[in-house]
Amino acid sequence: MSDHNTMNLTLHVWRQKGPNAPGKLETYEAKNVSPDMSFLEMIDEVNEDLIKKGVEPIAFDHDCREGICGMCSQVINGVPHGGQDRTTVCQLHMRTFKDGDNIFIEPWRAKAFPIVKDLVVDRSALDTIIQAGGYTSCHTGGVADGNTILIPKPEADYAMDAAECIGCGACVAGCPNGSAMLFTSAKVSQLAVLPQGKVEAATRVNAMTEALQQCGFGNCSNHYECQAACPKGINVKFIAKLNREYLKAVFE
Amino acid sequence: MILDGKCPTGPIEKTWDKHRFDLKLVNPANKRKYKVIVVGTGLAGGAAAASMGELGYQVEAFCYQDSPRRAHSIAAQGGINAAKAYPNDGDSIYRLFYDTIKGGDFRAREADVWRLAQVSNNIIDQCVAQGVPFARDYAGYLDNRSFGGAQVSRTFYARGQTGQQLLLGAYSALSRQIKAGTVKMYNRTEMLDLIVIDGVAKGITIRDLTTGEIRVHMGDAVCLATGGYVNVFYLSTNAMGCSVTANWKAHKKGAFFANPCYTQIHPTCIPQHGEHQSKLTLMSESLRNDGRCWVPKKKEDCGKHPNEVPEEERDYYLERKYPSFGNLAPRDIASRAAKEQCDDGRGVGPGGRGVYLDFATAIKRVGEHTIKERYGNLFEMYEKITDEDAYKRPMRMYPAPHYSMGGLWVDYNLMSNIPGLFVLGEANFSVHGANRLGASALMQGLADGYFVIPYTIGGYLAGIKPGDYSAEHAECKKSVEEVKAGIDKLFSIKGKKTVSEIYRALGKVMWENVGMARSDESLKLALKEIPKLRDEFWNNVNVTGEGGDFNQQLENAGRVADFLEFAELMTKDALVREESCGGHFRVEHQMPDGEAKRNDVDFCHVAAWEFKGVGNEPELHKEPLKFDNVHLAVRSYK
Ligand SMILES: Cc1cc2nc3c(=O)[nH]c(=O)nc-3n(C[C@H](O)[C@H](O)[C@H](O)COP(=O)(O)OP(=O)(O)OC[C@H]3O[C@@H](n4cnc5c(N)ncnc54)[C@H](O)[C@@H]3O)c2cc1C
């Protein structure tokens, strides 16, 4: 609970009716915003106002509102998720803004993520990458006891670090090339380090990197903006791991 | 009507194996001729779709999010139970079975719970094989912790994100089947009706949330795995899009709704900060291992900084009321006690709806460093939301709606009373009775999806002709027309209230009258208020935009419309159940010391309701519960 008073803000929000419609920034006032509100609650209130005025409310993706589902996706003042360390936009709180601020709110922008409406984009390309090989090909039933293959703790922890990715796509939105390398490398690394996933490591890295290109994502040229944008702090070391796995696959 | 759960008989430990053997099989070459519709791809639906696709059925799967990876299963923190007994601490399938029956306050079926405990071990193996990075010890073995007051360590976990990791495991298996072409996935698609032809479930009517298109999808069987309904309280720990819609539409087409009044209120959630709050955030229950709950003894002290309230002026109410369990009293008891303090005017924080959870004693005992090691991420999350440092001042907590034990009625095969309609995961009512134990919902979702439905659906499909449906049937046209008419009606109202305003009002009525403590009076009051709100909605709501477009206002309006009907059924069920059990607490039925007082003579049954029209009296059907293996006893946590 903070003791600050409420604030008034000016929002500049990207409005676009549909994938092929032209879009532009519209200006709205957000009045009496409590510092304890989350960013999305602030937009909820603006939307309530718009509805009362007969204006269609701003469309934006969200669901869990606790930073884990990866649904929320907004570029705030040029930075995916607003730039607070390891924070999704749904966990961003208004106390990080001050009275009189101008806030620019835009959708993820990337060739592979066509805009659906306003701040909502189509991220199905991320699913396509996983479908290409982001799994182990085990069957339901008929697997070994979970303790049959021991996994050293450091490797289990490494896999977990990579597996924390919430698939929001901020890495793509933050990348000047619109690359999904961090996203892909996290899954490749998680599975490559575990004994259960090692068996298919080579085919997986090939299939997933190929899908990456087919989906229209750009190449990775080591800007590392992805790591800065990632609300889960996924490390670029996984990109290096992907590259090593890729080379191994080529030489195998 | 007396309902029959079709439970196998004989010695309980043989029931599932025997039943599996008795089930008819579909010839492998014939499987591809059957189409199965799976609505919902959380743990239950994702696991089911992947497993049935792998078996060779044609599967069509649906979810409302933009990807199956985002179902609300993702938010589960604590862990998943299994009876592996790796720590050698006396756990067994029987003990997990026993704990679940007792924890559910003797309101679940024995055979279903036994099966759950039996397959729990397969789940862990399956997830490990998928590459789920469960916590390991230094020797490389799977690590366990004790959770939710269990006396054994049977909870498997992946940091504080177990649900996420299990869901991503199911999602990866599902993705593999999508690639293989056995599962066709429809994202951003919402089921708005069930199609029943000659009494048999044969399809669904959906709205494509991107284009607004309404169309039917037909199949030989329909599985609903659409999650829970506690968003009927408006504020809950569920995701914004969680709704009763799929279940409610099926209910209106004849599926019985079982025990709708059984909801779980989780004691440790971050309190509401103001009127604009959109959802509540859960803080792991493990905090109560080191935190002490208190409120000021005197009302005048409630506005003070907590550190200025002297020790002798604090009421450590859980320690006072439950000397032996203290701060670790079970969820339902801890939640009610917090509410009582606040009702008594001694709550703290905004609106006086909060109690302190104080770590000062623990910090003095083990040091700040150890507390940070144990709960660092939770303290961080708490600070992000409240801007308060819980190392320096106590946390504020308040109970919040969290889970629904009730759901559509299903038999032992997970089939509802409508042939061909199966219900999995939180959406059904089957195993948790009147109260769910920690770490057992994830277990149930995956049990249903990986290890139950792939068998039991075969038993059903083997008895019917594949492809025996047509999208041209009059019922399909009627369903599409009704869905379209419902949407047109919403747009035509053009009233003065927003959908959220009415939804908030409903949440308030439900929370205050049908929440943690329910009385004859409060329930009857709710039964007066709910129809009024429903009228207000249908006469004065304003839904903006168009139907043939991406329209979140419309989506929300549809979900709220269903909650406005469902709320009445939930309240009626609570009114009729004249006893207290598990999460259902009727103030008229308590022991002298405030404990829940069950009435096994009159209420040892499942209450399954049949829909008779909006505003009409639903018809109650009972399924008697028998306890042959666990002795019906009074729960005691003193
Ligand atoms: C904050 C939180 C923490 C929790 N922690 C734990 C824990 O530690 N341990 C534990 O065991 N349990 C925990 N639970 C409970 C557990 O997470 C859930 O009960 C369980 O994951 C539900 O899984 P499900 O597959 O039944 O439903 P969900 O995961 O909710 O999935 C529902 C699916 O249905 C879809 N859907 C819904 N309606 C429609 C419709 N009309 N049309 C199309 N699709 C639809 C959704 O898109 C989604 O795919 C927790 C719950 C919460 C909220």
Ligand code: FES
């Ligand atoms: S809404 Fe789920 S991560 Fe933000």
